[in-house]
Amino acid sequence: MSSSNPHRNPEDDDSEPEMIAEDDVQEMLEGEDEDGDVAMGSDDEDGEELYLHNDSIAYFDQHKDSVFAIAQHPLYPNLIATGGSEGDADDAPGKGYVIDTSAAVSRPLLPPSYNSDPNAAAPQQTTELQPLFAIDGHTDTINALAFTLPRGDFLVSGGMDGRLRVHAVSASPTSARFKFLAESRETEEVIWLAPCPAPDYPNTIALGASDGSVWVFRLDASDASNPIQIVQSYFLHTGPCTAGAWTPDGLLLATVSEDASLHVYDVWGAAAAKSLVTDNGQTVVSLTEADQRFAVEGGLYSLAVSPAGGLLAVGGAHGAIRIVSLPRLSSPANATAAQQRAAAQAQSQAGTILAAIAVQSDSVESLAFSPTTPLLAAGSVDGSIAVFDPARSFALRKHLKGAHDGESVVKVDFVKAAAGASAAAAGPSSSNNSKLVRRQ
Numbered sequence: 449m450s451s452s453n454p455h456r457n458p459e460d461d462d463s464e465p466e467m468i469a470e471d472d473v474q475e476m477l478e479g480e481d482e483d484g485d486v487a488m489g490s491d492d493e494d495g496e497e498l499y500l501h502n503d504s505i506a507y508f509d510q511h512k513d514s515v516f517a518i519a520q521h522p523l524y525p526n527l528i529a530t531g532g533s534e535g536d537a538d539d540a541p542g543k544g545y546v547i548d549t550s551a552a553v554s555r556p557l558l559p560p561s562y563n564s565d566p567n568a569a570a571p572q573q574t575t576e577l578q579p580l581f582a583i584d585g586h587t588d589t590i591n592a593l594a595f596t597l598p599r600g601d602f603l604v605s606g607g608m609d610g611r612l613r614v615h616a617v618s619a620s621p622t623s624a625r626f627k628f629l630a631e632s633r634e635t636e637e638v639i640w641l642a643p644c645p646a647p648d649y650p651n652t653i654a655l656g657a658s659d660g661s662v663w664v665f666r667l668d669a670s671d672a673s674n675p676i677q678i679v680q681s682y683f684l685h686t687g688p689c690t691a692g693a694w695t696p697d698g699l700l701l702a703t704v705s706e707d708a709s710l711h712v713y714d715v716w717g718a719a720a721a722k723s724l725v726t727d728n729g730q731t732v733v734s735l736t737e738a739d740q741r742f743a744v745e746g747g748l749y750s751l752a753v754s755p756a757g758g759l760l761a762v763g764g765a766h767g768a769i770r771i772v773s774l775p776r777l778s779s780p781a782n783a784t785a786a787q788q789r790a791a792a793q794a795q796s797q798a799g800t801i802l803a804a805i806a807v808q809s810d811s812v813e814s815l816a817f818s819p820t821t822p823l824l825a826a827g828s829v830d831g832s833i834a835v836f837d838p839a840r841s842f843a844l845r846k847h848l849k850g851a852h853d854g855e856s857v858v859k860v861d862f863v864k865a866a867a868g869a870s871a872a873a874a875g876p877s878s879s880n881n882s883k884l885v886r887r888q
Contacts, residue, residue, distance in 0.1 A: 506552030506575040510545065517544070519593035521600040524619050526550040529603055531583060531590030542586030542607045544593065545579040546626060552577070581626045585613050594641040596651040602629070602667045604653050606638030612655060614676060616669050629667075630675045635659055640691060646698025649716065652679065654701050656692045660685030662703050664715055682730060684711050690749045695757040697778040700732060704762050706747035708737040710772065712760075718777045724798065732775055733799040741801050744768040752815035752824070754838070759802060761824055763812025769826060771803040771842060803842045807834045814860045827857030 513534040521527035531544030552575045583590065588609035595617070596602045603615045603626060613631040617624065635657035644652035644664075655663040664680040671677070687707035694701055700719070702712045712733040719725050719732045726734050737743040746765025753760045758776055763769045775798040808828035816825045822839040833848040851857060 502574055503572075504574055505555055506549060506577050508545070508547050508577040508579070510579060513541070516589060516591040517593040517605075519595055519603070521595050521617075521619060522597055523600055524621065524624070527580075527600075527619060527624055529583065529593045529595070529605075531593050531605055531607075533589040535586075536584070542584075542588050542590045542609065544583030544590050544605060546581040546583065546603070546624070547577045548580055548624070549577060551575050580624060581615075583613075583615070585628070585631065586611055588637075592638050592641040592655075594643045594653060596653060596667060597643045597645050598647060598650055601651055601669075602653075604641055604643075604667075606641050606655060608637045610634070610636045610638060610657075612638060612665070612676065614667055629669055632665070632676045634663055634678075634681075635661055639689060642692050642694055642701075644694055644698045644701075644715075645696060646694075646716070649698060652698075654692055654694065654715075656689035656703055658688045660687055660689050660705055660707070662689055662692065662701070662711075662713070664701070680713070680715055682711070682713055684728070684730070684734070685709055687747065690747070691751040693751050693753050693760075695753050695774065695777075696755060697757060699777045700757075700774065702733075702751055702753060702760055702774075704748035704751050704764075706749075708742075708744045708747050708764065710735045710742070710748065710751075710762055710770075712774065719775065722777070724775050724777075733772060735772065735799065735801075739801075741804065742770055742772075744770070746811070750812050750815045750826075752817050754817050755819050759838075761815050761817070761826075763815050763826055765811050767806045767808035767810060767812060767828060767830070769803075769805040769807075769812055769815070769836075770801060771805070771838075773797050773800040773802055805836065805842060807844055807847060808832050810856075813856065813858050816861045818862045819864060820862075823862075825860045825862065827851075827860035829856040831855055831857060833857055833860055 511532055511534050513532055515530055515532040517531040519529045526549045527546060528549055529544060529546050533541050534543045535541035553573060555572055583605055586607040586609055588607050590605050590607045592606035594604050600617055600619065603617050605613045610633045611631050614629045615626045616629045617626055637658035638655055639658055640656045642654045644654065651667040653665050662682040663678065666677045666679050668675055668677060685705035685707055687705045689703050689705050692701060692703040699716055700712050701715050704710050710733065711731050713731050714720055714725050724732050726732065728734065735742045744764040748762050748764035750763040751760060757774060759771055759773050761769055761771050808826065808830050810829035812826050812828050814827040822837060824836040824838055826834045831850055831852055831854045833851045834844060835846040836842040837845045
């Protein structure tokens with residue numbers, strides 16, 4: 449029986465290292481480290497230096513970790529709330545702050561080099577802001593903040609711990625005080641918060657959760673036994689509820705989900721009074737991936753309602769955007785006959801898919817309608833911003849590729865022009881994962 453390993457001559461064994469004479473070496477490699485490794489080509493960029501310049505008029509840098517939420521007081525816009533993953537202990541990583549930006553000193557738009565005598569210009573000062581109040585009590589990241597409408601009587605924070613914490617706000621032009629009111633925990637994780645703008649329903653807040661549920665709460669500091677009151681709860685989504693927004697009149701609440709569904713809820717019964725609700729008795733519009741015209745494989749992640757409330761835009765995976773019509777439940781008291789006919793037509797066409805857009809190559813994370821001009825802006829994970837014209841069937845007006853140097857655009861919004869400013873002053877601004885904010 450023969451052996452499975454053939455006989456090998458020791459002279460043929462190449463297991464020993466082969467020695468090469470120095471004279472036979474054609475090239476010597478330099479730049480070895482102590483372990484004998486040669487540096488890769490990417491390490492040979494010693495000449496490249498990065499300079500960071502703070503050109504802001506004010507800054508706040510006391511967050512020790514990522515910031516995920518920012519909210520502005522509706523009456524005193526100098527009061528800003530921020531929230532993130534910072535915490536005072538490992539088991540309490542959610543924390544936020546309230547800061548007052550009124551200490552910031554404005555400066556000319558153009559740098560001193562544009563002055564007739566650049567050397568005579570006063571040096572630009574950047575103000576370091578200090579916190580007025582610390583938002584604590586969460587045991588996980590704060591990823592949603594909102595002041596209630598119309599007067600900002602409450603500051604609401606939502607976290608990945610599922611907690612909804614409410615602070616009563618007492619603010620004036622010269623001071624602001626915050627006092628903890630109560631907390632509620634109905635879900636495992638709060639994803640977003642949206643204050644209701646309806647004048648008849650003040651201090652109302654909507655919440656979207658990771659389990660797909662949607663909640664509407666009314667806040668009442670005068671009710672000591674139940675200051676956080678549940679108005680409505682909905683369970684139509686089968687995936688995380690990723691975004692939500694009220695119509696401008698505050699009568700309808702639209703939400704989207706990772707399951708690629710859109711539901712527009714009749715929170716206060718205004719649509720039911722006009723027999724406009726769907727068969728489920730809760731919504732005026734319900735669209736899912738079962739409708740191939742609406743289907744977005746990969747889910748929906750952003751939503752925006754037009755200033756007039758007649759349509760909404762939803763954005764999702766692979767750059768997909770869908771435009772859907774909404775019923776107009778409220779109309780001006782002095783509406784003309786033509787306006788009344790238009791409103792009636794809009795009610796009958798609610799839920800119609802008006803446009804299907806796919807310009808960007810990755811998920812649409814943020815959508816915003818201009819408050820003054822017919823424009824829709826979309827921010828994408830591919831780092832681009834697309835601007836569409838609703839007056840021309842949502843034709844593409846501009847596609848800003850690489851708007852943030854390759855970083856994902858996570859938020860896009862239009863800057864509201866100050867009183868007396870031109871409409872052109874209300875341009876879009878955006879932010880990305882590299883903490884950069886740009887005015888486009």
